[in-house]
Amino acid sequence: MTNPDPHPVELQKVDETSLKIIWSDGVSTGITWKALREKCPCAACREESNKPLDPFRVLKPAELLPLKPVRFTPTGNYAYKVDWSDGHASGIYSIKYLREICTQP
């Protein structure tokens, strides 16, 4: 390990539910869309995940639809912005963060 900050060299859609990232240090990791969305780093999602679930809440598209990303946009050299099929697009996933949350082989 000479490079302390591996970067993605390839993003691949594995199937309808998950993403695979091949990293510059040769490691490949995966994550499901569901997990990716649950880890959305934007302020709104973080606030949402800290609240207890209200049984009388209105179910949002995010809870009803088979969510998937519709676009990954590189942001600078350090992050990806992910646009989701329900229109949510405020999550900026830093490369460091992606490496942390993509834990499946």
Ligand SMILES: [Zn+2]
């Ligand atoms: Zn979000």
